[in-house]
Amino acid sequence: MKVKPDTGWRDLPCGGVIVEPGSAAEYPTGDWRTYRPTRDENKCTNCLLCWICCPDSSIMVEDGRIIGIDYKHCKGCGICAQVCPPKIKAIMMVEEERSSSSKGPM
Amino acid sequence: MGKVVALEGNQAAALAMRQINPDVVAAYPITPQTEVVQEFSQFVADGLVDTELIAVESEHSAMSACIGASASGARVMTATSANGMALMWEVLYIAASARLPIVMALVNRALPGNINIHCDHSDSMGARDSGWLQLFSENSQEVYDNLIQAVRIAEHLDVRLPVMVCYDGFIISHAVECLEVLEDDIVRNFIGELEPVNPLLDTDRFITYGPLDLYDFYFEHKRQQMEVYPTAKQVIVGIGKEFGSLAGREYGLYEGYLLDDAELAIVTLGSSAGTAKEAVDHLRSDGLPVGMLKLRCFRPFPNTEIAQVLSRPKAIAVLDRSVSFGGFGGPLFTEIRSAMFENETSPHLLNYIYGLGGRDIDVEDIEGVYKDLQRVVDTGNVERIINYVGLRG
Ligand code: SF4
Numbered sequence: 001m002k003v004k005p006d007t008g009w010r011d012l013p014c015g016g017v018i019v020e021p022g023s024a025a026e027y028p029t030g031d032w033r034t035y036r037p038t039r040d041e042n043k044c045t046n047c048l049l050c051w052i053c054c055p056d057s058s059i060m061v062e063d064g065r066i067i068g069i070d071y072k073h074c075k076g077c078g079i080c081a082q083v084c085p086p087k088i089k090a091i092m093m094v095e096e097e098r099s100s101s102s103k104g105p106m
Numbered sequence: 107m108g109k110v111v112a113l114e115g116n117q118a119a120a121l122a123m124r125q126i127n128p129d130v131v132a133a134y135p136i137t138p139q140t141e142v143v144q145e146f147s148q149f150v151a152d153g154l155v156d157t158e159l160i161a162v163e164s165e166h167s168a169m170s171a172c173i174g175a176s177a178s179g180a181r182v183m184t185a186t187s188a189n190g191m192a193l194m195w196e197v198l199y200i201a202a203s204a205r206l207p208i209v210m211a212l213v214n215r216a217l218p219g220n221i222n223i224h225c226d227h228s229d230s231m232g233a234r235d236s237g238w239l240q241l242f243s244e245n246s247q248e249v250y251d252n253l254i255q256a257v258r259i260a261e262h263l264d265v266r267l268p269v270m271v272c273y274d275g276f277i278i279s280h281a282v283e284c285l286e287v288l289e290d291d292i293v294r295n296f297i298g299e300l301e302p303v304n305p306l307l308d309t310d311r312f313i314t315y316g317p318l319d320l321y322d323f324y325f326e327h328k329r330q331q332m333e334v335y336p337t338a339k340q341v342i343v344g345i346g347k348e349f350g351s352l353a354g355r356e357y358g359l360y361e362g363y364l365l366d367d368a369e370l371a372i373v374t375l376g377s378s379a380g381t382a383k384e385a386v387d388h389l390r391s392d393g394l395p396v397g398m399l400k401l402r403c404f405r406p407f408p409n410t411e412i413a414q415v416l417s418r419p420k421a422i423a424v425l426d427r428s429v430s431f432g433g434f435g436g437p438l439f440t441e442i443r444s445a446m447f448e449n450e451t452s453p454h455l456l457n458y459i460y461g462l463g464g465r466d467i468d469v470e471d472i473e474g475v476y477k478d479l480q481r482v483v484d485t486g487n488v489e490r491i492i493n494y495v496g497l498r499g
C-alpha cells in the first residue's frame with residue numbers, strides 16, 4: 001500500500017514496516033535544510049567527490065557531469081561543500097530565506 | 107487426557123518448548139531461568155527439535171536475534187529473568203512495536219539492588235508498558251499451558267504481539283509439581299503452522315522493519331498499536347476456551363475463586379494465588395464470606411472485566427509482589443484502583459506489598475489480610491491504605 005501524507009492511523013501497515021521499496025524518495029528531507037548548497041558551474045571540474053559523499057543522493061549527474069542539485073531531498077548538511085577540493089571551492093552554503101521553507105509532510 | 111508427570115516449573119517450560127519446536131531460540135542463561143535454556147539445549151543436542159539455538163553473548167543480543175529471526179518469518183522463543191530482561195530493555199519495545207510474535211518465558215526474579223536472585227515481580231512490572239502481553243502462572247501446570255497458548259495468541263493475525271509467560275522464580279521454577287502434559291502431536295496440531303506476516307525472507311517483496319519514524323507518523327503508529335490490546339483480550343479468551351476443550355483446563359483473563367458471593371476479596375498474581383485459595387478454604391469453613399481474584403492476564407489489563415467481577419465485595423486487598431517507588435502503592439493496586447473508578451459504589455480498597463526478594467508468604471499471612479478486611483468492614487475505618495505483609499519490624 002502507498003502511505004500518503006494524510007494516511008490515518010488505521011490504514012498504516014501493521015508494525016510500522018515499510019512495504020514499498022524506495023519510499024525514501026517520497027520523503028522531502030529538503031524541508032530540514034537551513035543552508036542551501038549552491039554550485040558555481042564555472043569553477044566545478046566534475047570530479048564528482050560531492051556526488052560520492054552526498055548522504056541523500058542529491059547531486060544529480062548525467063553522463064559524468066553534474067546537472068544540478070535535488071533540493072527536494074538535499075537536507076543542507078554541507079558535506080558537498082566540505083569535500084569540494086580547497087583549490088576549487090565550487091559549492092557555497094547559502095542561508096535559506098525563512099519564508100521559503102515549506103511545511104513538512106504533515 | 108494427557109499423562110501426569112512430576113517436573114520442576116523450568117522443566118515444564120522446556121518441555122512445552124520442545125513440543126512447540128520453535129524455529130529459533132536465542133537465549134542467555136540467568137538464575138533462576140538457566141535451567142530452561144539448559145534443558146532445551148539438551149533437546150537440541152539430542153536432535154529432538156529442529157530449532158536453531160543461538161547462543162548469544164548477552165540478553166540484549168538474545169532479544170535482538172529473536173527480533174531478526176521473527177521478522178524473517180520464523181517462530182521464535184526465548185527465556186530470561188530480572189537483570190536479563192533489564193538488559194533486553196530497549197529491544198523489548200522494538201519487538202512489540204514491530205508486532206513480532208515472540209514468546210518468552212519470564213522467570214520472575216527481583217531486579218536488584220542489593221543482589222538478590224529470588225522471586226518478585228519487579229522485572230515484569232517494569233516491562234508492563236513495553237507492549238508485550240503478560241500472562242501470569244500460578245503453578246507449573248499453568249506455565250506449561252500458558253506457553254502453548256502464548257504461541258497461538260502471539261501469532262494470531264488479529265494480535266501479532268510478543269507474549270511473556272511469567273512465573274515465580276524458585277517458588278515455581280525450581281519446585282517439583284505434578285502436571286498433566288499433552289501428547290506432542292496434540293500440541294503441534296493446536297499451535298499449527300506459523301503464518302508469517304511481511305517476512306524478510308520473502309525475496310519477492312521488499313520490506314523495511316524499524317525505519318526512522320518521526321513526528322509525522324510515529325504517533326499514528328502508536329495509536330494503531332493501542333488498538334490491538336482490546337482485541338487481544340478477546341483472542342486470549344477464545345484460545346483459552348479452545349485449549350480448555352482440548353486439555354480439560356479452560357483459561358480466561360482471570361480466575362475467580364469463591365468470588366460470586368464474597369464480601370471480602372483478595373486480588374493477586376502468580377503462585378500466591380494458590381496460597382490464597384488455601385486461606386479462602388480455611389476462612390470459608392469458619393463462615394467468613396471471602397473470595398479471591400487471580401489475575402492471569404496483566405497485559406492487556408482487563409479493566410472493565412475486573413470492575414464488574416469486583417463490584418460486590420465491600421473490602422478488597424490487592425497483593426503486590428513489587429513496588430513502584432514514589433508511586434501510590436504497587437503497580438497492580440494502582441491499576442485495580444483505577445479500574446474500580448467506573449463502578450457506582452466504591453469498596454474499601456487496600457494494598458498489601460509482600461514477598462519482595464523471595465520473602466515467603468504463607469496461608470496465615472493471607473488469612474491475616476482477610477481479617478484486616480473484616481475489621482475494616484466492621485468499623486468502616488481504614489487505618490492505612492498501603493500495608494506490608496511479612497515485613498520485619
Ligand atoms: S548539502 Fe548535504 S545533502 Fe545537500 S547536496 Fe550537499 S551533501 Fe547532499
Ligand code: SF4
Nearest residue numbers: 044045047048050084
Ligand atoms: S566536489 Fe566540487 S569540483 Fe568536484 S564535482 Fe563537486 S562541486 Fe564539482
